[in-house]
Amino acid sequence: MSKPHMNDAGEIQLGKITSIFGIKGWVKVYSYTDPMENLVEYPEWTLRHQDKTFQVQVTDGRKQGKGLIAKLKGYDTPEQARLLAGAVIYLQEKDLPELPEGEYYWNQLIGLKVINLQGLIFGKVDYLLETGANDVLVVKPLAESPDQEERLIPWLIPDVIKRVDLDAGILEVDWDADF
Numbered sequence: 001m002s003k004p005h006m007n008d009a010g011e012i013q014l015g016k017i018t019s020i021f022g023i024k025g026w027v028k029v030y031s032y033t034d035p036m037e038n039l040v041e042y043p044e045w046t047l048r049h050q051d052k053t054f055q056v057q058v059t060d061g062r063k064q065g066k067g068l069i070a071k072l073k074g075y076d077t078p079e080q081a082r083l084l085a086g087a088v089i090y091l092q093e094k095d096l097p098e099l100p101e102g103e104y105y106w107n108q109l110i111g112l113k114v115i116n117l118q119g120l121i122f123g124k125v126d127y128l129l130e131t132g133a134n135d136v137l138v139v140k141p142l143a144e145s146p147d148q149e150e151r152l153i154p155w156l157i158p159d160v161i162k163r164v165d166l167d168a169g170i171l172e173v174d175w176d177a178d179f
Contacts, residue, residue: 011090025076049087112171
């Protein structure tokens with residue numbers, strides 16, 4: 001499962017620029033992709049920074065320590081690169097690669113109605129957590145939920161996650177209301 005987040009414009013948030021790296025205009029990047037290096041494989045990013053939206057071309061990028069660094073066309077000095085610190089990186093959803101059957105981007109799961117095998121509506125997927133063992137769905141209750149408890153449901157196929165129907169907006173789980 002990959003974890004980008006989509007905005008209302010159909011763009012996927014894939015990361016952010018955190019600071020500068022070195023003296024040649026490289027930037028440090030925090031990636032939301034899995035694996036993180038996938039982010040620098042996209043040749044063009046849409047950046048949102050200080051109420052401005054603009055495109056940049058990625059000319060180089062690689063893993064550096066525990067993070068990523070990237071070189072962007074036209075940003076050749078630390079002073080120029082520093083102007084990008086804090087920028088959020090987006091990509092058009094249509095530009096993401098198609099996933100194999102049974103795999104989903106996180107943004108596709110957010111908002112799905114979560115129903116157990118007995119027909120109880122637990123709520124909607126609010127967001128996902130990445131843990132060491134497996135990812136976890138954070139489900140916020142709806143008015144028709146049996147209680148107003150937030151539920152943490154592990155993303156375990158086929159043990160817990162039984163069916164994902166993106167068209168119907170439903171995620172069916174084998175999960176007891178008392179968990």
